[in-house]
Amino acid sequence: MTAFTAAVLALLAGASSSSAQSSSEHIWASVGWVLHGERTPLFGATPPSLTPVGAQQMFAQGDLLRTRYLSRFTDSDDDGVDRHAPIVGIEANAIDNTQLSIITNTDQYMVTSAMAFIQGLYPPINQAFSENSGGMAAAQLANGSVVNYPLGGYQYPSIRTASILDFESVWYVRRCTDIQGMAVLTHYNRIGGNVGCTSYTESLLNFRNDTIIATVYNNTINFYQNLWRQLLNKAFPQSMANFGNAYLLYDYASFQYTHDNETRENITEGEMNMMARFAATEQRNKNANLSVSGSTEGDMIRAVAGRTMASKTVALFIESIRSGGSTNKLNLAFTSFEPFVAFFALSKLVVGNHAAEFKPLPEPGAVMLFELFSIGGGDTEFPSTDKLWVRFLYRNGTDPGDELTTYSIFGNSETRMPFNKFAKAVQEFGIGTISEWCRVCDSVSLFCQGLSSSIGSGSSPSPFAGSDHTGAVSPAIAGVIGAAVTIAVVGIAVLAAILMGGIRFHRADPKARNTTLGGFKGAEKMASDTDIAYVKSGSRHERTGSWELRGGGKETDVKQSVTHADTPSTTKVGVTVQARDLTHPSKKDIDDDAISEMGHSPVDPREF
Numbered sequence: 001m002t003a004f005t006a007a008v009l010a011l012l013a014g015a016s017s018s019s020a021q022s023s024s025e026h027i028w029a030s031v032g033w034v035l036h037g038e039r040t041p042l043f044g045a046t047p048p049s050l051t052p053v054g055a056q057q058m059f060a061q062g063d064l065l066r067t068r069y070l071s072r073f074t075d076s077d078d079d080g081v082d083r084h085a086p087i088v089g090i091e092a093n094a095i096d097n098t099q100l101s102i103i104t105n106t107d108q109y110m111v112t113s114a115m116a117f118i119q120g121l122y123p124p125i126n127q128a129f130s131e132n133s134g135g136m137a138a139a140q141l142a143n144g145s146v147v148n149y150p151l152g153g154y155q156y157p158s159i160r161t162a163s164i165l166d167f168e169s170v171w172y173v174r175r176c177t178d179i180q181g182m183a184v185l186t187h188y189n190r191i192g193g194n195v196g197c198t199s200y201t202e203s204l205l206n207f208r209n210d211t212i213i214a215t216v217y218n219n220t221i222n223f224y225q226n227l228w229r230q231l232l233n234k235a236f237p238q239s240m241a242n243f244g245n246a247y248l249l250y251d252y253a254s255f256q257y258t259h260d261n262e263t264r265e266n267i268t269e270g271e272m273n274m275m276a277r278f279a280a281t282e283q284r285n286k287n288a289n290l291s292v293s294g295s296t297e298g299d300m301i302r303a304v305a306g307r308t309m310a311s312k313t314v315a316l317f318i319e320s321i322r323s324g325g326s327t328n329k330l331n332l333a334f335t336s337f338e339p340f341v342a343f344f345a346l347s348k349l350v351v352g353n354h355a356a357e358f359k360p361l362p363e364p365g366a367v368m369l370f371e372l373f374s375i376g377g378g379d380t381e382f383p384s385t386d387k388l389w390v391r392f393l394y395r396n397g398t399d400p401g402d403e404l405t406t407y408s409i410f411g412n413s414e415t416r417m418p419f420n421k422f423a424k425a426v427q428e429f430g431i432g433t434i435s436e437w438c439r440v441c442d443s444v445s446l447f448c449q450g451l452s453s454s455i456g457s458g459s460s461p462s463p464f465a466g467s468d469h470t471g472a473v474s475p476a477i478a479g480v481i482g483a484a485v486t487i488a489v490v491g492i493a494v495l496a497a498i499l500m501g502g503i504r505f506h507r508a509d510p511k512a513r514n515t516t517l518g519g520f521k522g523a524e525k526m527a528s529d530t531d532i533a534y535v536k537s538g539s540r541h542e543r544t545g546s547w548e549l550r551g552g553g554k555e556t557d558v559k560q561s562v563t564h565a566d567t568p569s570t571t572k573v574g575v576t577v578q579a580r581d582l583t584h585p586s587k588k589d590i591d592d593d594a595i596s597e598m599g600h601s602p603v604d605p606r607e608f
């Protein structure tokens with residue numbers, strides 16, 4: 001019973017340093033939020049993509065979860081810590097996609113991160129076939145031969161990629177809420193109508209007005225300008241070298257510091273650490289300042305990424321509970337850091353005893369885990385909801401020294417809490433429905449328009465609505481599906497028209513740009529271009545949200561920039577579709593998700 005005593009002591013201590021489970025526990029489901037692995041900089045010579053280092057990080061993290069959740073063993077490793085907490089009934093060797101839910105957005109480094117992670121979770125293995133994929137019967141031929149999957153039994157995960165036209169993306173990877181999402185915002189505006197969380201973006205426009213921020217800005221301007229001369233001038237205009245772009249600058253510098261020998265002569269480790277600290281401060285203010293409101297007083301608009309993320313965690317658990325534990329055993333979402341930063345604030349982790357661990361930005365590959373478990377009882381029957389507990393674990397990166405650690409959240413004294421209490425705590429701040437997201441964000445996403453016109457806002461189903469789910473599609477969901485179908489149909493119609501040469505989109509004449517607006521890098525860049533940087537490779541990166549755009553009397557707000565977008569819009573079936581020049585090769589590289597989004601199939605209602 002010493003393990004039990006230790007567990008009790010750990011609970012009394014408020015937060016424990018061990019992720020061990022006591023042997024009477026049964027884990028029924030887990031929801032993991034995984035930060036993508038190391039990638040090339042957002043603001044670099046090439047589009048951001050997963051590096052080999054990043055892939056190794058993801059693989060290692062997947063492997064760690066394999067040890068925790070899939071291993072049949074419960075013995076201790078050398079150091080006496082039990083790292084096993086197997087999920088009841090999950091396939092240990094052969095991937096069973098019906099037990100998993102894996103989602104990313106459409107960023108290539110995100111999708112590839114997910115793949116590398118799953119390779120660690122379910123490595124190739126010959127002669128392993130899960131029952132739900134047909135088992136041995138499907139692998140065997142009539143004459144008795146067994147056919148393996150290629151590459152020594154490679155396993156094929158079903159990874160869902162949610163584009164911004166897919167309302168499912170609201171829960172996971174609201175790219176309008178991240179710094180690069182800020183960049184992507186205008187990009188989206190070109191392809192599908194003003195998609196994004198408008199309230200959030202507007203709130204960021206006031207970022208610099210805060211006196212605390214202004215003071216930090218003033219105190220760090222020399223630091224950044226100095227670094228610009230040393231290093232950052234390779235990628236940034238001088239006007240961007242300031243605290244307002246702390247994350248973007250750090251993102252670039254840390255990549256160079258890791259990979260480029262010469263960079264180490266120009267920036268010290270101490271300077272790198274300072275950049276990291278400032279980046280974290282900036283992002284905590286942009287994504288975790290709970291006192292800033294959007295359209296409604298107290299709506300915590302900046303933390304929207306954490307509010308949706310927490311609600312979705314509860315919804316995924318409810319999904320698993322409704323299925324009696326047969327689906328959603330392991331749920332993985334691959335995201336950027338914003339949901340982490342926002343949730344650390346919402347859960348009060350950033351102000352608690354462990355503030356020092358939750359103030360820095362998470363390292364690549366960091367993972368937040370929520371585990372649904374019962375204590376005592378058997379593992380043959382799924383327990384009733386009131387016997388279920390939830391705990392939160394965090395691993396801040398993938399270094400061998402980083403431990404998966406249990407923390408108490410919401411100011412709780414224990415590291416575990418009853419599921420019902422957890423759901424209630426999340427409900428306090430969570431965003432539980434698409435229509436609520438649309439309202440809070442004041443979003444004009446196509447699916448928000450569809451939602452409000454077909455059912456009126458505020459009436460779509462909540463993931464908290466109890467567990468009396470019958471499997472029927474409610475009118476609200478039907479409305480959403482209808483909207484999605486409309487989007488798909490309109491998209492297909494436009495795509496077909498383009499392919500058949502019926503519609504052709506032209507770049508507006510560049511000379512028609514307003515040449516009275518000055519720009520960085522001389523005449524190449526007009527303010528009306530919403531900040532487009534041409535880089536060596538010829539691909540281009542767009543961004544908004546740099547202070548350069550707003551400061552210095554050159555006010556260019558995001559909406560205004562959009563009206564200057566260099567593609568015309570086409571009206572079709574009563575829906576405005578802003579199209580882009582598909583014939584322009586460099587644009588194809590950047591906007592490739594636009595094409596797939598057009599034909600995106602409607603969403604499986606079970607996903608709610």
Ligand SMILES: *[C@@H]1O[C@H](CO)[C@@H](O)[C@H](O)[C@H]1NC(C)=O
Nearest residue numbers: 140141142143144145146147
């Ligand atoms: C069974 O059939 C497959 C394909 O026709 C063939 O490749 C394999 O050699 C056969 N195995 C035996 C044991 O005959």
Ligand SMILES: *[C@@H]1O[C@H](CO)[C@@H](O)[C@H](O)[C@H]1NC(C)=O
Nearest residue numbers: 205206207208209550551555
């Ligand atoms: C913030 O400052 C900008 C100018 O930099 C100004 O246009 C805007 O109105 C200010 N917002 C608030 C809320 O004071």
Ligand SMILES: *[C@@H]1O[C@H](CO)[C@@H](O)[C@H](O)[C@H]1NC(C)=O
Nearest residue numbers: 210212284285289290291292
């Ligand atoms: C949040 O923002 C408000 C208003 O901009 C500011 O006064 C406050 O200091 C910020 N809080 C934190 C924790 O940064």
Ligand SMILES: *[C@@H]1O[C@H](CO)[C@@H](O)[C@H](O)[C@H]1NC(C)=O
Nearest residue numbers: 211212213214215216217218
């Ligand atoms: C920051 O510096 C600017 C210009 O030097 C000055 O106008 C402003 O008052 C300063 N703000 C703070 C908060 O120190």
Ligand SMILES: *[C@@H]1O[C@H](CO)[C@@H](O)[C@H](O)[C@H]1NC(C)=O
Nearest residue numbers: 229230231234262263265266
């Ligand atoms: C380092 O600084 C020197 C001189 O300031 C410059 O010539 C060199 O290109 C810089 N190296 C890098 C990697 O930025």
Ligand SMILES: *[C@@H]1O[C@H](CO)[C@@H](O)[C@H](O)[C@H]1NC(C)=O
Nearest residue numbers: 259260261262263264265266
């Ligand atoms: C950079 O590379 C050169 C040659 O490969 C090596 O001599 C030097 O020590 C390296 N510098 C650092 C800081 O690693």
Ligand SMILES: *[C@@H]1O[C@H](CO)[C@@H](O)[C@H](O)[C@H]1NC(C)=O
Nearest residue numbers: 357360363396397401402403
């Ligand atoms: C991550 O957590 C480990 C402890 O598990 C700690 O030693 C390390 O300093 C942390 N790293 C960062 C970057 O916070």
